[in-house]
Amino acid sequence: MTALSIQNLKKTYNNGFVALKGVDLDVQRGDFFALLGPNGAGKSTLIGIISSLVNKSSGSVSIFGHDLDKDTVAAKTCIGVVPQEVNFNQFETSMNVVLNQAGYYGIPRKQALQRTEQCLRQMELWDKRDVVSRRLSGGMKRRLMIARAMVHSPRLLILDEPTAGVDIEIRRSMWEMMQEVNKQGTTIILTTHYLEEAESLCRNIAIINNGQIIEKSAMNSLLSRL
Numbered sequence: 001m002t003a004l005s006i007q008n009l010k011k012t013y014n015n016g017f018v019a020l021k022g023v024d025l026d027v028q029r030g031d032f033f034a035l036l037g038p039n040g041a042g043k044s045t046l047i048g049i050i051s052s053l054v055n056k057s058s059g060s061v062s063i064f065g066h067d068l069d070k071d072t073v074a075a076k077t078c079i080g081v082v083p084q085e086v087n088f089n090q091f092e093t094s095m096n097v098v099l100n101q102a103g104y105y106g107i108p109r110k111q112a113l114q115r116t117e118q119c120l121r122q123m124e125l126w127d128k129r130d131v132v133s134r135r136l137s138g139g140m141k142r143r144l145m146i147a148r149a150m151v152h153s154p155r156l157l158i159l160d161e162p163t164a165g166v167d168i169e170i171r172r173s174m175w176e177m178m179q180e181v182n183k184q185g186t187t188i189i190l191t192t193h194y195l196e197e198a199e200s201l202c203r204n205i206a207i208i209n210n211g212q213i214i215e216k217s218a219m220n221s222l223l224s225r226l
């Protein structure tokens with residue numbers, strides 16, 4: 001079964017701008033997949049549609065076999081999304097940022113507490129659990145976003161430039177954490193500006209430009225052609 005299957009996906013914004021011109025994309029379960037492309041290529045639009053934040057104009061999206069239109073709740077439950085901008089309540093503690101998210105998914109309290117601890121530990125934030133999140137460093141905030149996105153144990157994790165603006169050492173340590181999450185069975189789709197990041201993490205890659213996928217291949221085969 002594919003983790004994500006997209007067919008002929010098109011998006012025209014209300015102002016008439018065509019942001020996606022018929023995208024076809026399959027991501028296999030267990031993959032660590034890179035979506036690369038310049039600014040304005042349509043990456044955020046694509047991720048927005050997959051995560052039901054943006055309405056598509058036409059085409060179909062299915063997530064672990066659940067059609068996003070017909071089986072919306074099941075499809076949405078399969079995904080965790082880490083957006084580019086920090087969008088949690090920065091006056092909450094790290095613990096509560098993750099725990100509140102578990103609440104949105106209706107996870108019972110005891111299980112929510114266990115899962116929150118697991119996710120914070122996995123992102124090496126457990127010792128920061130009582131820190132008000134606005135006091136965290138940039139890299140820690142990014143990791144908190146990932147911990148929050150994982151609380152309901154999604155099978156597919158979508159990371160939109162998860163290490164943007166983070167310095168190189170912290171970025172490398174985040175790579176290890178993401179690799180560990182993938183090893184445990186979570187399919188990951190990553191957008192990034194850093195080719196090195198895609199190169200070290202991802203097995204397969206798609207390049208989007210101007211609302212169209214212009215290249216799809218295994219990472220090692222792409223690199224051998226560069």
Ligand code: ADP
Nearest residue numbers: 011012013014015016017044053054055056057
């Ligand atoms: P939809 O077609 O999904 O209904 P809209 O065209 O109504 O989306 O736009 C959604 C939001 O995005 C609006 O608040 C709009 O101001 C904002 N927006 C408009 N143009 C851009 C742009 N070029 N890049 C990012 N956001 C934009």
Ligand code: ADP
Nearest residue numbers: 013015017019038039040041042043044045046
């Ligand atoms: P990327 O994430 O690859 O930088 P986006 O998906 O954000 O690309 O944007 C793709 C194109 O769609 C850009 O040209 C952007 O200006 C335009 N765009 C994004 N959101 C809107 C919107 N709400 N209304 C109109 N145009 C938009």
